[in-house]
Amino acid sequence: MTDTEAEILRRLDRIESRDEIRQLISKYSLALDMRDMDAMAGLFVPDVRVGGGKSGREALRAWLDDTMRQQFDGTAHHVGTTIIEFTDPEQAVGIVYSKNEHEAGAEWVIMQMMYFDKYERVDGRWYFRRRLPLYWYATDLNKPPIGGRKMRWPGREPYEGSFHALFPSWTEYWDRSGPEAGPLAPPAPLEEFIETMRRGNEVHGNRVR
Amino acid sequence: MTDTEAEILRRLDRIESRDEIRQLISKYSLALDMRDMDAMAGLFVPDVRVGGGKSGREALRAWLDDTMRQQFDGTAHHVGTTIIEFTDPEQAVGIVYSKNEHEAGAEWVIMQMMYFDKYERVDGRWYFRRRLPLYWYATDLNKPPIGGRKMRWPGREPYEGSFHALFPSWTEYWDRSGPEAGPLAPPAPLEEFIETMRRGNEVHGNRVR
Amino acid sequence: MTDTEAEILRRLDRIESRDEIRQLISKYSLALDMRDMDAMAGLFVPDVRVGGGKSGREALRAWLDDTMRQQFDGTAHHVGTTIIEFTDPEQAVGIVYSKNEHEAGAEWVIMQMMYFDKYERVDGRWYFRRRLPLYWYATDLNKPPIGGRKMRWPGREPYEGSFHALFPSWTEYWDRSGPEAGPLAPPAPLEEFIETMRRGNEVHGNRVR
Numbered sequence: 140m141t142d143t144e145a146e147i148l149r150r151l152d153r154i155e156s157r158d159e160i161r162q163l164i165s166k167y168s169l170a171l172d173m174r175d176m177d178a179m180a181g182l183f184v185p186d187v188r189v190g191g192g193k194s195g196r197e198a199l200r201a202w203l204d205d206t207m208r209q210q211f212d213g214t215a216h217h218v219g220t221t222i223i224e225f226t227d228p229e230q231a232v233g234i235v236y237s238k239n240e241h242e243a244g245a246e247w248v249i250m251q252m253m254y255f256d257k258y259e260r261v262d263g264r265w266y267f268r269r270r271l272p273l274y275w276y277a278t279d280l281n282k283p284p285i286g287g288r289k290m291r292w293p294g295r296e297p298y299e300g301s302f303h304a305l306f307p308s309w310t311e312y313w314d315r316s317g318p319e320a321g322p323l324a325p326p327a328p329l330e331e332f333i334e335t336m337r338r339g340n341e342v343h344g345n346r347v348r
Numbered sequence: 349m350t351d352t353e354a355e356i357l358r359r360l361d362r363i364e365s366r367d368e369i370r371q372l373i374s375k376y377s378l379a380l381d382m383r384d385m386d387a388m389a390g391l392f393v394p395d396v397r398v399g400g401g402k403s404g405r406e407a408l409r410a411w412l413d414d415t416m417r418q419q420f421d422g423t424a425h426h427v428g429t430t431i432i433e434f435t436d437p438e439q440a441v442g443i444v445y446s447k448n449e450h451e452a453g454a455e456w457v458i459m460q461m462m463y464f465d466k467y468e469r470v471d472g473r474w475y476f477r478r479r480l481p482l483y484w485y486a487t488d489l490n491k492p493p494i495g496g497r498k499m500r501w502p503g504r505e506p507y508e509g510s511f512h513a514l515f516p517s518w519t520e521y522w523d524r525s526g527p528e529a530g531p532l533a534p535p536a537p538l539e540e541f542i543e544t545m546r547r548g549n550e551v552h553g554n555r556v557r
Numbered sequence: 558m559t560d561t562e563a564e565i566l567r568r569l570d571r572i573e574s575r576d577e578i579r580q581l582i583s584k585y586s587l588a589l590d591m592r593d594m595d596a597m598a599g600l601f602v603p604d605v606r607v608g609g610g611k612s613g614r615e616a617l618r619a620w621l622d623d624t625m626r627q628q629f630d631g632t633a634h635h636v637g638t639t640i641i642e643f644t645d646p647e648q649a650v651g652i653v654y655s656k657n658e659h660e661a662g663a664e665w666v667i668m669q670m671m672y673f674d675k676y677e678r679v680d681g682r683w684y685f686r687r688r689l690p691l692y693w694y695a696t697d698l699n700k701p702p703i704g705g706r707k708m709r710w711p712g713r714e715p716y717e718g719s720f721h722a723l724f725p726s727w728t729e730y731w732d733r734s735g736p737e738a739g740p741l742a743p744p745a746p747l748e749e750f751i752e753t754m755r756r757g758n759e760v761h762g763n764r765v766r
Contacts, residue, residue, distance in 0.1 A: 140352055141562075143558055143562050143566075144350075144352050144353070144356070144562070147356055147562070147565055147566070147569065148352075148356070150569055150573065151356065151359055151360065151363075151569065154363055154569075154572055154573060154576060155359065155363060157576060158363060158366060159538070162430075162431055162432070162541075165429045165430050165431045165443075166431055166541050168428075168429040168445070169429065169431060169443055169462075169542075169545070170545065173512060173515040173517050173518050173545065174517050174518050174520075174521035174522075175515060175517035175521075175545050176517075176521070176527070176528060177528070177532055177533040178517070178533070178536065178541070178544070178545050180532060181532070181533065181534065181535035181536065182535070196532050197532050200527060200528065200532060201527040204521075204526070204527035204528070205526070205527060208521075208526070213484070213512075215445070215460045215484060215511075216429065217428035217429055217445050217447055217460065218428050218429045218445075219428055219586075219635035219636050219637055219656070220583045220586040220587060220634065220635055220636045221580075221583050222580055222583045222584055222587060223580070234583075234587055236586070236633070236635050236636075238428070238447070238635055238656070240460060242493075242494060245494060246492070246494075247492030247493060247494055251633045251635065251658060253587075264535070264538070275631070275633060279492065280489075280492045280698075281490060281492065281698075281699060283664070283665030283697065283698045283699065284660075284665060285660060285663060285664075285665055302633075303591060303631075306591040306593060308588075308591050308592050308593035308594075308596070309591050309592055311592075312592035312593075312594070312622075312626075313592075317622070317623070317626070318594070318618060318619040318622035318623060319594060319595070319618065319622070323595055323598060323599070323614050323615050323618060324595040324596070324599065325599065326599035326600070326682070327596065327599065329577070329682070332580075332584050332596070333587075335596070336587070336588065336591065336593050336596050349561055353559075353561050353562070353565070356565055357561075357565070360565065360568055360569065360572075363572055364568065364572055367572060367575060368747070371639075371640055371641070371750075374638045374639050374640045374652075375640055375750050377637075377638040377654070378638060378640060378652055378671075378751075378754070379726075379754065382721060382724040382726050382727050382754065383726050383727050383729075383730035383731075384724060384726035384730075384754050385726075385730070385736070385737060386737070386741055386742040387726070387742070387745065387750070387753070387754050389741060390741070390742065390743065390744035390745065391744070405741050406741050409736060409737065409741060410736040413730075413735070413736035413737070414735070414736060417730075417735070422693070422721075424654070424669045424693060424720075425638065426637040426638055426654050426656055426669065427637050427638045427654075428637055447637070447656070449669060451702075451703060454703060455701070455703075456701030456702060456703055473744070473747070488701065489698075489699075489701045490699060490701065
């Protein structure tokens with residue numbers, strides 16, 4: 140193999156990987172909305188961590204089956220805005236916006252949220268290592284989510300979502316009274332946009348269910 | 349040409365094909381929303397089948413012009429969740445979510461649906477062979493589509509959509525009373541996610557207009 | 558380097574470029590929604606033109622910070638339908654649908670719009686040269702945007718958006734009373750779909766703020 144061929148194969152692997160991950164994200168929506176819990180669970184790494192100290196695809200399947208069954212008569216997860224970036228050839232992170240809709244008894248709950256994803260390649264295939272949901276609002280179709288505590292599920296106390304919690308820029312923006320005056324930061328390197336925006340920040344106390 | 353080059357060209361063709369199909373899907377939305385019926389019809393194979401025993405791009409152009417004109421003052425087709433999988437180098441299937449909005453006289457009708465697509469390469473270019481629309485709901489912006497018969501167009505009898513009709517998992521999920529207990533199905537092979545979920549199932553009696 | 562390798566590298570550059578631009582579009586949404594004005598400004602060419610005869614990333618940062626601050630308590634820009642086409646290896650145009658939501662005091666303003674983008678490669682990286690927003694409607698979640706002047710911001714005179722202004726097909730469609738009878742236009746060449754639909758048309762008098 141020539142050096143040029145080696146370089147081409149490396150670039151081809153990268154573009155194929157991003158494409159496979161992009162499809163992985165959409166497969167999750169379809170599998171979940173069609174309640175194919177086996178298909179859904181198979182999109183995660185075999186040792187995926189589930190709540191309550193459990194792990195593995197079977198535990199995830201049981202947990203999500205139950206979550207869906209108790210709350211919803213139907214759902215749609217409509218993905219949009221998507222950034223996928225590689226930390227090395229076998230691992231990547233992603234931000235994925237999703238507009239979710241839920242039929243929940245007498246209420247039709249609309250939602251805008253994003254996932255902060257970690258992807259991992261295992262035996263040549265890309266999987267979710269983790270999906271961290273960050274919610275902006277959940278509210279009835281007829282009730283604009285104005286004001287605080289925008290997570291308004293029927294029959295539950297409203298609470299704050301974590302839509303802005305991953306990125307320090309949100310708080311800094313509101314702490315200022317006008318445009319920043321300092322020198323402009325240089326553009327983030329390719330594959331480092333999310334991490335540059337995140338600055339090592341983590342989300343704490345996020346409610347996911 | 350070396351073996352490595354041949355392999356590279358095969359992989360490059362695949363990734364270019366998926367990219368071209370992804371753009372094809374968005375071209376359909378734009379052409380339809382802008383009522384460029386020639387641009388829209390040119391996205392389908394020359395011998396596309398239209399209702400009533402007709403076929404061909406000109407018949408499709410006439411049918412969709414009429415469908416739009418009779419019902420809508422304006423539309424937007426906002427695509428999201430997308431899976432495209434190849435059955436061979438010249439044919440592919442796809443699932444594409446679309447959030448459609450329609451100005452229909454005094455009602456503003458919102459819709460969540462998906463297309464089950466078949467794509468085909470003809471003379472080096474990718475086209476739609478068929479788009480099968482599967483609707484979840486159509487309803488006025490102010491009327492949550494709670495309950496049965498969610499297809500609620502102004503001035504017409506409401507009816508059931510076919511959003512869940514392609515995938516057997518939906519009915520099976522509701523036939524159970526809790527999580528499946530059996531062994532987990534292995535992840536579907538790449539390029540076979542849709543067909544694995546579909547299990548050869550077909551949709552019958554789907555109303556498209 | 559062989560001729561085959563040169564051809565492969567050319568095609569690889571094209572597919573990588575489209576992928577990078579696709580991510581650029583989503584980076585804009587995320588940076589804007591998280592109010593990371595430095596990250597947002599860094600997505601544009603260094604000499605980007607801003608209103609009022611100004612130019613440059615710092616001017617853009619100041620302008621968008623102010624625009625967001627005066628009007629909105631929060632936003633989400635959920636991109637969908639996307640077409641990216643290259644006019645040469647270093648320049649491209651795009652159409653990108655975005656469903657935007659805005660918390661604006663006591664109103665929750667939903668919006669369907671598209672961007673008509675120009676992209677440019679500078680020193681090996683893709684940037685926005687220009688984003689032209691074309692709005693269909695902006696209205697409170699509870700107020701269907703039926704009829705004329707669909708741009709209905711709280712406390713302002715409603716006005717017409719420019720959603721259909723770029724493409725001559727919209728006016729021609731409504732000037733006819735039924736389907737076009739003439740011969741069908743051939744499919745647009747690859748990379749020329751937008752320009753074929755646009756036919757050199759420009760948008761005049763577009764209000765962007």
